Amino acid sequence: MTSQRKVATAVAGLVIGAMALVGCSGGSGSSGEGEVTGTLDFYTDKAAWKPDFEALNASSGKDVDITLKTTGYSDANQYDAFIKQSFRTTKSPGLFTWHTGDSLKQLVDEGLVAETTDIWSKAVDEGWVSEDLRDSYTYDGKQYCVPMNIAYWVMFYNKALFDENGIEVPTTWDELNAAAAKLKSAGVTPYYQTSTLFTFQWFQHLVASSDPALYAGLTTGEVKYTDPRIVDIMNIWLDEQKDGWFSDPGSTTDPAVALKQGDFAMIDFGTFFAGNLSGAGMTEDDYGMFVIPAVNSDLETTPVAVESGPMCTAESSKQRDLGLAYSEWWMSPEAQTAWNEAHGDVAFNPKATVSNPALAELGEQVAGEGYSLYDRFFEAMPTEIVTTAIEQFGAFNANPGDPVPFLEKIQATADKYWAGQG
Amino acid sequence: MAHQKTPYQWSARGFIAPGVILVAVLLYLPLLWTVFLSFTKYNGLGSPKWIGFDNYVEMFTDGDFVGSALNTVLWVVGTLIIPVGIGLAIALLTWNLGGGIWLRLPFLIPYALSGIGVGVVWSFILSSGGALDQALAVFGVTDPPRWLLDAPLNTVVMIIASSWQGVGVNALLFTIGLQAIPKEPLEAARIDGAGGVRLFGSILWPMLRPLTAVVVGLSIVASLKTFDIVWGMTKGGPGTASETLALTMYKETFVNSDYGLGSAIAVFLTVITLVASVLYLRQQLSPKKEV
Numbered sequence: 001m002t003s004q005r006k007v008a009t010a011v012a013g014l015v016i017g018a019m020a021l022v023g024c025s026g027g028s029g030s031s032g033e034g035e036v037t038g039t040l041d042f043y044t045d046k047a048a049w050k051p052d053f054e055a056l057n058a059s060s061g062k063d064v065d066i067t068l069k070t071t072g073y074s075d076a077n078q079y080d081a082f083i084k085q086s087f088r089t090t091k092s093p094g095l096f097t098w099h100t101g102d103s104l105k106q107l108v109d110e111g112l113v114a115e116t117t118d119i120w121s122k123a124v125d126e127g128w129v130s131e132d133l134r135d136s137y138t139y140d141g142k143q144y145c146v147p148m149n150i151a152y153w154v155m156f157y158n159k160a161l162f163d164e165n166g167i168e169v170p171t172t173w174d175e176l177n178a179a180a181a182k183l184k185s186a187g188v189t190p191y192y193q194t195s196t197l198f199t200f201q202w203f204q205h206l207v208a209s210s211d212p213a214l215y216a217g218l219t220t221g222e223v224k225y226t227d228p229r230i231v232d233i234m235n236i237w238l239d240e241q242k243d244g245w246f247s248d249p250g251s252t253t254d255p256a257v258a259l260k261q262g263d264f265a266m267i268d269f270g271t272f273f274a275g276n277l278s279g280a281g282m283t284e285d286d287y288g289m290f291v292i293p294a295v296n297s298d299l300e301t302t303p304v305a306v307e308s309g310p311m312c313t314a315e316s317s318k319q320r321d322l323g324l325a326y327s328e329w330w331m332s333p334e335a336q337t338a339w340n341e342a343h344g345d346v347a348f349n350p351k352a353t354v355s356n357p358a359l360a361e362l363g364e365q366v367a368g369e370g371y372s373l374y375d376r377f378f379e380a381m382p383t384e385i386v387t388t389a390i391e392q393f394g395a396f397n398a399n400p401g402d403p404v405p406f407l408e409k410i411q412a413t414a415d416k417y418w419a420g421q422g
Numbered sequence: 423m424a425h426q427k428t429p430y431q432w433s434a435r436g437f438i439a440p441g442v443i444l445v446a447v448l449l450y451l452p453l454l455w456t457v458f459l460s461f462t463k464y465n466g467l468g469s470p471k472w473i474g475f476d477n478y479v480e481m482f483t484d485g486d487f488v489g490s491a492l493n494t495v496l497w498v499v500g501t502l503i504i505p506v507g508i509g510l511a512i513a514l515l516t517w518n519l520g521g522g523i524w525l526r527l528p529f530l531i532p533y534a535l536s537g538i539g540v541g542v543v544w545s546f547i548l549s550s551g552g553a554l555d556q557a558l559a560v561f562g563v564t565d566p567p568r569w570l571l572d573a574p575l576n577t578v579v580m581i582i583a584s585s586w587q588g589v590g591v592n593a594l595l596f597t598i599g600l601q602a603i604p605k606e607p608l609e610a611a612r613i614d615g616a617g618g619v620r621l622f623g624s625i626l627w628p629m630l631r632p633l634t635a636v637v638v639g640l641s642i643v644a645s646l647k648t649f650d651i652v653w654g655m656t657k658g659g660p661g662t663a664s665e666t667l668a669l670t671m672y673k674e675t676f677v678n679s680d681y682g683l684g685s686a687i688a689v690f691l692t693v694i695t696l697v698a699s700v701l702y703l704r705q706q707l708s709p710k711k712e713v
Contacts, residue, residue, distance in 0.1 A: 077676040084466040084679075106679075110467045195571065195660040249660070250550030250571045384678045395661025398571045409661075416480075420463075 033318045036325040037065035044097040045079035047072030055342040056335070064329045066322060068095070087112050087314060094319025095326055097148050098310050100136045101379035107312070108139045114313040114320055116327060117143045123331040128349045132373055136308055145310035146327045150348040151270035152366055153201055153305035153376060155292045156277065159285065161188055161265040173209075173293045180245050183265050191240075192258065192267035195249040199393035200386070201268045201305070204377040206233045208303045209294035212374060215303075219380045221418040225389075225411040226404065234396075234403030236295070241400035249397040256280035259287065268292060270307060270376075271359055275344045284358050291366065304366050307376040308348070388413035453692075459685035466679050477686035486662045487687075490670040493577050494646060497666060500581035501588065501645040506637055508585065509592025514622065516593075517600040526597065529590030537587075541654020544583035545570065548655070570656050573663035580664065584651050588644075592637055599633030600626065635706035639699055646695045667691050 042053065050072040057067040073079035080103075086092045092112075098104055107113045120143040123129045133150065137143045162169075162179075165186050170176040180190035193202070208215040210233055217223030223230070240246065247264040256276040259267055267273070277287050294302045311330065313323030329335050336352030346363040347354050354360035365371070378386055392406040460477055462470035481487050512529060516522035532540065547553045548569040558566045570576045603626065611625045627634075649668035652658060658665035658673065665673075667687060675684025 077672075080679070081466065081676055087467065106465055106467055112467065196657045248550040250568055252545055252549035252552065384680070387673065387678050391659060391661045394659050395663065398568075398660035406661075 034321055035319075036321050038322060039067050039069050040094050040319055040322050040326055042068040042070045042095045043073070043079075043083065043093045044070065045073045045076045046097060047074040049343060052339070052343040056338055059335065059338040060326065060329060063332075063334060064325060066326045066329070068326070087316065090316075090318070092314035092317045094313055094317045094323035096312055096314070098145065098312050099379060100308055100310055101375065102382045104137075104145065104310060104312075105139065108144050112315055113144045114315045114317075114324055115142050115144055116146055116313075116324065119143070119146060119324070119328045119331060122328070123349075126351075128331050128333065128336075128351060130348075130350075130367075133308060133348055136375065136379075137310065145312035146331055147348045148309045148311040148330075149272075149343075149345060150306055150308045151272045151345060152291075152362065152373075153204070153268060153270050153307070154289045154362065155266050155268055156259065156273055156287055156289045157266045158259055158262060159288050161262055162288075169288065169290045170293055171290075172297060173295050174297075176293050180240070180266075181243070184244060188262065189247045189264040190245045190266055191247065192255055192264045192269075193246040193249050193397045194251075194255075195394040195398045197390060197394075198269070199390050199397055200377040202237060203234075203389075203393055204305055205268060205292055206236060206295055208305065208374050209292070209299065210296050212299070212303055212372070215374060215380075219375070221414060221421075225407040225414060230407060231403060233295075234407065237396075238400055238403055241397075246397065249394070254280065256282070271362065272345045274356060274359060278344075284356075289358060289362060291362070291371065301370055301372040303374050304371050305376045306373040307379060382417050384417050385410065385414050456685045456688050459681055460689045462682045462685075464681040466681055470682070473682065477683045478690075480683060481686050481690065486665065487667075487670060489662055490665045490667050493574075493665060494648065494667045496574060496577050497581060497584075497645040497648045498642055500578065501584065501641050502638060504581060504585040505588040505592050506641050508589045509637070510596050510634075512589065512593035513596030513600055514626070517597050522597075526590070526593050529593055531590070532587040533591050535587060537584075537650030538654040540583060540587050541651045544580075544586075544651075545655045548579055548583075570664075571660055576656055576664045580651055580655055583655070584648070587651075588641075592641075595633060595637050596630065599630045602633075603629045632707065635703060639703050639706075642698050642702060643695055646691065646698065 044050070044053070050070045053068055053070045061067045073082065083093070083096055083098070087110075098107065098113075104113075116137070120129070120134055120137065123146075124131060124134060129147070133147060134143060137145055137147070157169075161167075161183065165182055165188065167179045167182060168175075170179050183190045191202075193199070204215075207218065207230065211229065214223055214227075214229055218225065218230075247258070251258065251263070253263060254276075255267055255269070256273070257280050258264060259277065260280050260282050271289070274287075274289070291302055291304055311327060313320055313327060317323060330339075331349065333349055333351035333353075336347050336349040340347050340352055341355050344356055344359065346359050346366075350363075350367060354363055366373070374380070377389070381389065389410045392409050396403065396406045459470055461472060461474060463473050463476075464470035512526060516525045519525065535543075545552070550568065550571070552569075554569065555566045567575060569579045607625055607629070608621075611621055616624060647668045648666045649672060652664055652666055652669055653672070656664045658669045662670075668691065671684050671687040671691060673684075674680045674687060678684075
């Protein structure tokens with residue numbers, strides 16, 4: 001009798017455990033191991049883009065017989081933790097969005113993402129993607145993931161405010177400064193700034209377009225944030241702050257709405273911001289964009305910050321082959337033209353058609369002579385340093401003053417990080 | 423002396439086993455895992471690497487951690503004074519009134535909101551050029567304080583925002599406590615001429631002590647783990663000026679993927695919360711205290 005009860009208790013425990021596991025595993029009609037057609041489970045932290053991704057199903061279904069079943073997360077940190085956890089289960093995703101730079105390197109180092117060297121070789125041979133972009137996806141000579149998108153970081157401006165103040169699109173640093181001074185004297189705040197998250201872009205531009213080697217040195221730890229040259233550059237920013245060239249960092253007005261209503265005249269942002277402006281009711285008659293002139297006019301090319309977000313396949317995923325098949329299609333001009341129609345922004349594939357004429361023109365301009373691309377601060381620096389830097393630039397925007405204490409805090413994090421790499 | 427287990431004992435164990443297993447798996451294992459992680463370097467991928475007390479050394483030598491700890495102390499003190507104090511005041515002023523519930527009810531409504539929701543609503547009010555600044559401008563205040571940009575003002579206004587949410591439930595708890603007080607001593611005190619402050623100081627406050635202990639205890643625990651409202655309003659900024667320990671823990675773990683350091687902060691926070699709660703409740707609810 002006693003042993004029967006013991007067995008019954010054990011069975012009850014097992015049943016509960018099994019039920020819990022079944023509950024966790026979920027179920028779907030998605031394709032399984034080895035298949036290269038069917039429904040692909042796709043995860044992204046860009047929940048707002050879910051309709052854009054799903055709009056592509058018509059094209060991908062027709063071209064390669066694969067459709068996406070998209071799960072969108074709106075909290076990036078929660079999403080990252082979810083993806084990392086998924087590698088420990090049998091449910092690692094067949095396709096998911098991620099970040100280039102340090103974050104992707106971590107996945108590659110652990111052998112968690114599928115190699116895409118063949119896909120890249122074909123895409124480069126076909127002229128679908130630049131070799132420069134391939135570098136951001138290359139580790140030990142092999143490629144991992146494919147680019148989900150690219151965005152250039154440029155200056156958006158309110159056309160009406162420029163026209164009212166007789167300002168032409170600036171092509172040199174001096175012209176940009178003259179435009180800012182003119183706007184300020186007319187009672188218009190020249191530039192946008194904030195105290196959280198997007199606080200890095202002005203620093204990124206000031207450093208990279210003053211001395212690209214200096215910026216590169218920051219990414220490798222060879223240059224310290226407390227370097228006198230960095231301090232000098234920060235003092236340019238401080239002078240601009242003192243001149244009142246930046247908007248109130250404590251405002252929570254949507255920057256697209258704020259540009260529309262003239263809270264400021266210019267905003268340094270990624271080209272995807274065109275979609276936000278459209279959402280705020282601005283058309284290309286209302287806003288324009290231009291490549292931000294280099295601080296150092298002696299540079300042979302104007303550096304332009306580029307960000308690229310990867311789309312990856314987990315090496316251990318049951319949908320690995322399906323994910324790679326979709327990735328291969330994704331690189332094609334047909335896919336990228338369809339994606340551009342659905343989503344907008346510039347295209348990484350020069351053979352794709354960009355639907356927004358202004359973005360198409362900008363893409364062609366940057367791809368032509370006289371411009372060079374550098375990785376956006378967010379991806380170029382290790383995550384811990386980015387976190388501290390964003391905080392400190394935010395604090396600097398809120399209370400502009402001697403830049404050294406802010407830089408010392410960033411450098412303290414950098415010292416810790418680089419020491420840990422040794 | 424070993425006793426033979428009776429069938430009743432075995433079946434009793436069988437019935438409590440699922441509960442014990444759930445508690446072990448869902449509460450004790452994560453706690454032990456967190457303690458283990460706090461001694462490791464781990465980015466959420468691969469295997470944790472044992473580094474001894476390095477995370478704790480780093481935590482205590484980091485200036486920002488000290489700032490977070492001080493902000494957390496401010497939260498503890500602030501939420502004791504404002505929501506607990508105002509909650510008690512509301513309860514005292516309304517418990518004997520006919521229709522008092524209708525006066526207390528509005529204070530309870532914000533409790534239905536999540537902390538993030540409260541943060542979003544209040545950041546609309548307190549951001550630069552927000553609702554409060556616009557209202558002040560009507561009265562001629564053209565240069566209002568920078569509510570969310572200057573420390574420690576930003577923490578103080580966030581405590582007020584949090585109080586807006588928390589005061590109602592404290593008022594409710596105190597009202598329950600007041601209603602549970604027997605009528606006889608109150609009547610006796612009134613016959614003796616006690617009223618107002620004297621009645622409160624000599625009768626109500628001592629008789630509310632057990633409930634006050636619970637309300638204050640809950641308030642201490644809640645304030646030590648303050649996260650969502652700060653995340654919703656300032657993200658801990660500008661810089662790290664308004665960070666709390668819970669926010670630093672979240673940032674290190676999920677933004678920087680430094681699970682080891684995040685776990686060390688979590689362990690520290692757990693120890694502080696447990697020690698504060700146990701010491702306080704033991705002192706307040708000790709049987710030797712007269713009620």
